Each structure stands twice: as C-alpha cells, then as structure tokens.
Amino acid sequence: MNNAKRRGAPPHHFIDDAWLALRDEPVLDPERPIVDPHHHLWDRPHHRYLLPEILADLNTGHHVRGTVFAECSSMYRADGDPRFACVGEVEFVNGIAAMSASGVYGPVRVAAGIVGKVDLTLGAFAEDVLRACMERAPDRFRGIRHMAAWDASPEVSTLLRPPPHDLLLNPAFREGHSVLGRLGLSFDAWVYHPQLPQLIELIDANPHTPVVLNHLGGRAGLGPYAGRQDEVFKQWKASILALAERPNVTVKLGGIGMRLGGFDFHERDLPPTSEELAEAWGPYVHTCIEAFGTSRAMFESNFPVDKSCCSYRVLWNTFKRLASGFSESEKADLFAGSAVRSYRLPPELAQPAPRQP
Template structure:
C-alpha cells in the first residue's frame, strides 16, 4: 500500500484527487469570518493526523485550525497510512498508526492544546481481505488504542478512468463483494466495531449489497457517498447528480448505514479550488453544497448523518472556520434536535464517544 495520496507534493494543486499541503498564502486571500453559532458543540467526525515528507498535520497544525472560534469538543481520526510499523508481519503494520494517534490523543487530553478531545475516536486500517484472520489485527488495534479504537476503514473507491485516482485500498473493483472481505466485515460486526467505507458514487450499490448481507454491521459511508466532479464526471453534471441521488436514497433504506456529510472538496464535486483566485466564503459554499448535503439529510434523517471536516484534505480549498460556517448556514432551517444530531449526536452514538450535550 502506498501513501502517495498524502505524499510530498508542494505548491498549488494542479490535479484532482491528490492530497497537497495547503497553500497558506492562497488561503489567506479568503475573507476572514467569525465562527457562526459558536456555542454549538461539534464532534468533528472525520479528520486526519499525519507526518509525511513535505506534508505534516499534527496537533500543532490542527489546534491552529481549531482556534477559529467553533466549539469542537471532540474529534475522530480516520486512517491515512501514517506511522505504520517499520517491520513485523505486513498485516500488523497498520496498528502503528493507532498507537501513534492514541499517543497524540493522550497528549491532547492533558489540556496542553486546548479543551478539544482530539482523537477521542480512532478509525484505523485492517486488511479485510484477511477474512476471519483479521480478528488478531483488530484485537491489537484495541490493545494499542487506549479505549479510542472504534473501527476500521476500507477505502475501495475504484474507477477505470486514468483521470480519477483510485483509493489507496482499492486493489481491484468490487472488493466489497469479495467473500473474504465480507468475512472480515463480519468480524467487525461480532466485535462491535464500525466499518467506514469510501467508494465513488457509482459504487454505492456495492455498499447496499454489503449492508443487506450483514444487517447488524454498522456501516459509515464517507464523504456523502463519493460524488466526483472532475475528469469524465465534469460533464453531464446533472445526470451524475441524479445517479448519485438515486443511490443515496437507496442506501438510506438500509437502517445499518449512516452517512458522513462533507469531504467533497478534493474530488471537485462543487467548488473548483484548482483554478480559483481565492478561497470561497461560507455563503458561496452554502449555495454550492446545499443540494448534496440536504439530499443526504433528507434521505437518512439527521440522526443518521454527521458532519466531518476531512481536514487537512479539504484545507486545500477552504479554512476550518469557513467550512463549519457553511455547514451551519446549510442547516439553519433544521430544528435544535436535528442540529444536535448532525453536529455531534450521531458521531457520538456511532463511535461511542462521550456526550457533548453534557459539556458545560
């Protein structure tokens, strides 16, 4: 498995689907915004911490972004191929990331970096093609996670176009139907752990089939189900949106699936940050993202949707403060209970975190 998606790329991004360090000079061109509704408790349900050559995002960088005024009480780190063990059995090397993030989370818990419980939840990686043999890997994650390990992500986004980089775990198409992968997913179910899936929108039927095969497995669909707006998907956008919407509504019929809302920046589903002179305001993002996000919320319901920052990936196109302002603008018509679920409650329930509502 390669970490090329997060590798040592520098300067302004020039291609879609690759993870560049944020261009801070370009981000500084954006209009400064104060955090809207700053008292709303937020669980950032999906971000990354890593240190690759030329691309670092650890506690110092994350807390700089958290300082923008939103009340982020807790966060969930999602796997990104960082800090794997250097030796030992290949299938066990990913546990190094959980060990590393648990250490950062313990350091953050000291209060040195503010009140946010950074990394309260950890979604790591375990190769589900191991089938039932994945149990030992998951047990090691649990042992090293200090109570923070909540599940694994299996990123299987696959497209046959050379213009659409495939996900890092996607060794071949239709992996979620592989009998060994389903056996591995059944181990997650039996251990009470979650399965995060990352696919492209034209693969959502694979997620539905997995949910039907394992109805007691809690499945978390990343990034609004993977809409794409670049390459061949930059044409006939209305047609692609319709196909995505149909698949999303079908997924929502499976009660064991929840949906993460966000993470659409890097795949160009709306805002073209590659060619923009300056970052968007939250008003612009509200207009661009509303159709995608409200479709998910209407389909799944607020109690099965949770907002994610996908930072620092989405930082290639927007600041943390503006991102959450856009989310708050999009949900202005939601009830108080719906907003509590979207911004914190669903993530707490899904990943078995502390209750933000109990925070004083």
C-alpha cells in the same frame, strides 16, 4: 505547476496558506458544540499534520469539543508481521489522543475516537488484527476503514495505493467484514458513487455491522462524470435513498471540498466564501439529510484534505448555513450528537465546555 493547479491535486497534501489567508469571516453560532468525526494525522515528506497543526485549525473560533481520527496509512510498523503493520497507526494516534486528553493543550479532545485500517481481505484472520488494535486503544478504537474507492478514470481514482476493482465483492473481504459487527466495531465506507450498489450488497450481506458512509457517498464530478451533473445526481441520489433504508447506515456530510466533486473553487483567485460553498454543496447535503434524517447524519471536516479548498472557519460556517433551517435538536445531532452515537464517544462531548472560573 502554479499554486492554483496544486491545490487539492493528488496526493491532496498541498495547502496554500497564503491563498486561504485572503478569506476571513466572523464565526457563525460560535457557542454550538461540534464533534468533528473525520480528520487525519500524518507526517509525510511534503506535509505535516500532527497535534500542533490540527489544534491551529480547531482553535479558529468554532466550539469544537472532540474529534474522530480516520485512517490514512500513517505510521505503520516497519518491523514484524506485515499483517499487523497497521496496528502502528492506532498506537500512534492513541498517543496523540492521550496528549490531548491531558488537558495541557486545551479542552478539545483530539482523536476521542479512532477509525483504523485492517486489511479485510485477510478473511477470518482479520479478527486477530482487529483485536490487536482494540488492545492498543481500548478506550478509543471504534472501527476501521478499508478504502474501496476505485474508478477506471485516473482523474477520479487518485489514491496513492488504489484498491483493486470490485473489492467489496471479494469473498475474503466479505469474510473479514463479517467479523466487525461481532466485535462491536463499525465500518467506514469510502467509495465513489458508481460503487454504491456494491456497498448496498455488502451491507445486506452483513446487516448487523454499523456502516458510516464517508464523504456524501463519493459523488464524482471529474473525468467521465464531468458535464453530466443531472445524470450523475440522479444515479447518486437513488443509491443514497436505498442506503438510507438500511438502519445500520449513517452518513458523513463533507469531503466535498476535494477536486473529486468537480467544483472550480481551488483555481479561483480568492478562496470561496461560506455562502458560495453552501450554495454549491447544498443539493447534496440536503439530499442526504432528507434521506437519513438528522439523527443519522453528521458534518465532517475531512481535514487537512479539504483544507485545499477552504479554511476550517469557513468550512464550519458553511455547515452552519446549510443547517440554518433545522431545529435546535436537529442541529445538535448534525454537529455533535450523531457523531457521538455513531462512534460511542463520551456524551459530554456533545455539550458545551464548562465555563472557566
């Protein structure tokens, strides 16, 4: 398989650094504080993304003040009760966050918030596992993501360990989900757009649990959804508008650099410019902002997954282009404020870093 076919193809780990290096842009609005509310950390056979790698991306010109880690089944415990294996990921990320918080690696605070994974199909027992996660990272653990993204098409459903069909309707899952709000934790939702009505049902069953919708609601443009752009957009938009009516829901604006979106950027000879990405992604991003408002919407990198499409510098230039028509206070929400509120992060992360003497 040539590199063009490998970029962003399952399992989404191949980064074509030589291709990305063909595109460079000056940083737009370089002083604007950014809190990146969605990235991963892992050490896998074919790809490593740990503190040195994410710092290399964060330090490419944008003023990133802090980040939130999103679960990716990384560093689970090999020993002990398998129901608590996921606690290992929280321990692992909390260690990296402590390294970053030392200041040795610069002013950015990597993993200032941690979104882990707990199997909610454990039902009431999920509370024990959630409390174990809270104990391991009391200053940073903010909630969990139990991915429910499932589709009958193998072109769409590309997770290494796909969830069962109709997971969100599972009574045990719903029982586990009900624990989150009581513990003051949030739920990150990763589904494909045909599943959004099921997510709405889940939210209505537990209206006191904060929900963060990942990746613009998972609009798919591959497989059975290819060539049906207008129909898919209409269906997706109806669900986005319905979700926005639920005040406990916020939305992450990103994750659209994956092949799932059906764009062809990965296979081009040159990486896309921020202008090209802003034009292609604009209808989806602006629909979500119009529905949720800037106070409940936040730009996200989804790195390193979306790095298969563009560099960190180009990605945040894209977001800055998409936000160019908003007021200063609205931009402050989109780039940092909404993330700080959603994940209960230190408020100073939404402010510019103090100048060095």
